[in-house]
Amino acid sequence: MIANNPLLENFDYAPFSKIKNEHYKPAIKQAIQLANQEIDAITTLNEKPTFQNTIEALEYSGEKLGRITGIFFNINAAETNEEIQQIAQEISPWLSKFKNDLLLNETLFTRVKTVFQEKENLDLTPEQQMLLEKHYKSFSRNGANLSDTDKEKLREIDTELAQLSLSxxxxxxxxxxxxxxxxxxxxxxxxxxxxxxxxxxxLAKANGRDGFLFTLQYPSYLPFMKYVKNRTLRKKMALAFGKKAFQDNVFNNEEIVLKIAKLRYQRAQLLGYKTHAHFVLEERMAKNPEKVNNFLAELREKAQTKAKAQFNELETFAKNLDNIDRLEKWDSAYYAEKLKQQRFDLDDEKLKPYFKLKNVIKGVFDISEKLYQLKFQEVDNIDKYHEEVKTYQVTNTQGDKVALLYADFHPRAGKRGGAWMTVYKDQQQKNNHNERPHISIVCNFTRATENKPSLLTFNEVTTLFHEFGHALHGMLANTTYPSLSGTSVYWDFVELPSQLLENWCYEEEALALFAKHYQTNELIPQNLIEKIKKAANFLEGMQTLRQLSFGMLDMAWHATNPSDIDNVKKHENQAFEATKLFPDVSENCMSTAFSHIFQGGYSSGYYSYKWAEVLDADAFAYFKENGIFNLEIATKFKNYILSQGGTQDPMLLYKRFRGKEPNPNALLKRAGLLD
Incomplete structure (x- = not known):
């Protein structure tokens, strides 16, 4: 055992600067032992099972393990290297075994079931009722009722799935x-x-080369595809991007995709479910794959005519402009940008000077203060995992501590692509103390140059607001139990706060707070604001169809029996057939790099982005009717949605906020898909 392991000491803030790679394995091993001792204390208790000595005790067990693994896996996503990745592969089976040992512990399940069967006679709060149900289901849905033979099969499947996902x-x-x-x-x-x-x-210079260097990181790739006139070079970049993990090399993911899909199906069957999607969706607002497929099909029906018309318009535009006979995928962003410039006289280069990263950060802080009375103070005494990370103490207007926020904005070799929000410490109430959360947002935004600060594209602005919406959900959490806190909600509800906050990016009253020219400090002109609003629905039919296609691909992998699938590309093409606009590119495959569903938590859940759009459009309509900074409505959203986490059924929470169920027409109207 390594002496003075910082991960095993008591800490509030993650001690990043003290952690060395060799600390992780011994710390996780010891934390697993400690968690097992806490479970043993519950199962060997000679008292009758009660909510307090069984359910609450189980809820608060494993806290040290949760914090250590939370730090490790967040580092593996935001600042990884080969050694970290190797450690991840080694500890993954340990954690799978620990989880299975817990969920397949017959004595523990018997105690949980005893309390669950007496729930009607217990004087429980709604949150306690939800916690009891959640823990009971975590056992019953994950093998507690299986035979010993089937339990062993489940262990093997879970261990293999964890390692495949990492790979x-x-x-x-x-x-x-x-x-x-x-x-x-x-x-x-x-x-x-x-x-x-x-x-x-x-970038070329930093790599000791002459010329101009481009990569598949989004801040490099997207502008290239949007602006470079040379079609041959655009095709080259697009093919490289679409070939990720679909090439004849050691990083090919085809076999992994097939294995993950088949193992998930086998797991679901073992647990008594028809498919993986049936298993997952039982704990979602949508409830079953049929409802999801119907939801996607209904939206597709409403979007398809517009999408095809917009595609034909774009193809005609490309033909007239550059004599392009057939619009290919590598043409889409380029000609869409050209058409948008022609139609709205608007492009990112006109907008970027008004979206200096520092100003946009202050803007989202100011909007949060207006809506939720939050104050953000940058501090330099909090340990960081990288020098680029910024840290903020978050308080309310009374000066009470609300949260700690980490923010990591730019791409690096050790950081995976995309943007996400994560948690280093859960909010919970324990020992009569409300422990406040430590939240992080991670993005991959355009860096500053030698002559200019970091200037964001409008898409990057909305991405920052999106992730900050998740962060607010985490920061404003105010529940008793950590597993019901913050973003621990149904997966098709979790995108509501994030997608809702994006709406403020299009509002003059909000833009006035932060959209100022980085050189002159001039406020963004009114005519540009109007153009942003008009362009908001530009090619929305095509965008909607594209998003739906991802949800349909997800369901194609998880809502059917995948046992006979032997060709990833062929299966993907069949899933895309109903939404296809562009010619297929044989060298490319999406599934092999579809991290949301094969590495992240979105398997059988990608539809939730569109599902949540229905909620967010309806919720923002409520704000628009009464003022986008209406304090009464913002307070209702904070009290009924953001602070409540997963303590009650999400539709019940939504109806308390809105006074009624969401109206899907709000989304269709906003997207310009209603005639």
Missing amino acids: FGEHVLAETNAYELLIENEADLEGLPEDEKETAAK
């Missing part, structure tokens, strides 16, 4: 980092804004 993510990251496109002739970059050229030149 999937490592392969995607490796493929993302491996590809570089060096452009030596500046004329080949015709159309690319000077800022983007400067960034690419800086």
Whole structure:
């Protein structure tokens, strides 16, 4: 055992600077032993099972293990390396075994079941009732009633799934980092804004090369696809992006995708469910795959006509502009941007000067203060895992501590792509003390150049607001139990706070708080605001169809029996057939890099983005009717949604906030899909 392991000491803030890679394995091993001792204390108790000595005791067990693994896996996502990835592969079976030992512990389940069967006679609060049900279901839905033989099968499946998921993510990251496109002739970059050229030149120089260097990281890839006129080069980049983990090398994920899908199906069957989607959706607002498929089909029906018309319009535009006979996937962003510029006289290069990252951060803070009375103070005495990370103490207007916020904004080789919110410490009430949460948002935004600060595209602005909406859900949590706190809600409800906050990016009253020119401090002109609003629904039919196709692909993998699937690409093409607009690209495959469903927690849940859009459109309509900074409505949203976590059924919470169930027409109207 390593002496003075910082992970095993009592700490409030994660002690990042003291942690070395060799600390993780012994700390996790010891934390598992401690958690097992806490479970043993429950199962060997000679007292009758009660809510307090069994359910609450179980809820608060394993806290040390949760904090240590929370730190480790967040580092594995935001600042990983080969050694960290190797440790992840080694500890994954330990954690799978611990989880299975817990959920398949017959003595523990008997005590939980005893309390559950007496629930009608117990004087429990709604939150306690939810906690009891959640713990009972965690056993009953995960093998507690299986035979010993089947329990062993379940253990084997869970261990293999955990390792496959890790390998999937490592392969995607490796493929993302491996590809570089060096452009030596500046004329080949015709159309690319000077800022983007400067960034690419800086990257090339940092790598000891002459010219302009581009990667598959989003801040490099997206501007390239949107602005570079050279179609051959766009195709080259698009093919590289679409080939991630779909090439004949050690990082190919095809076999992993097939194994994950089949193992999830076998697991569901073992537990008595028809498919993995049936298992997952039982604990979602949607309840079953049929409802999800109907939801996706109804939206597709409403979007398809508009989507096809918009695609034809875009193809005609490309034909007229550059004599393009057939619109390909690598043409989409380029000609969409050209058409948007023509129609609205609007492009990111006109908007970016008004969205300096520092100002946008202050803007989302100011909006949060207006809505929820929060104050954000940057501090430099909190340990960080990387020097670029910013830390903020969050308080309310009375000065009470609300949360600690970490923010990590720019891409690095050790950081996976995309953007996400995560938790380093859960909010909970324990020993008569309300322990406040430590929340983190991680993004991959455009960096500053030698001549300019970090200026965000409008899409990056909405991404920051999206992740901050999740962060508010975590920061404003006010529940008793950690497993019901913050974003611990049904998966198709979790996107409501994040997607709702994006709406403020389109409102003049909100933009006035932060959209100021980085050089002159001039407020964004009214005519640009109007253009942003008008462009909000630009090609929305195509965008909706694209999003629906991802949800349908997810269900194609998880709502059917995948046993006979032997070709990932063929299966994917069949799933995409109903939403197809562009010609297929044989060299590309989405499934092999679809981290949301094969590495993240969105398997059988990708539809939830659209599901939550129905909720957020309806909720924002409520704000719009009464003022986007209406304190009464914001307070209701905080009290009934943000602070409540998973303590009650989400539709019940939503109806308390809104006074009624959501109206789907609010989404269709906002998206311009209602005639």
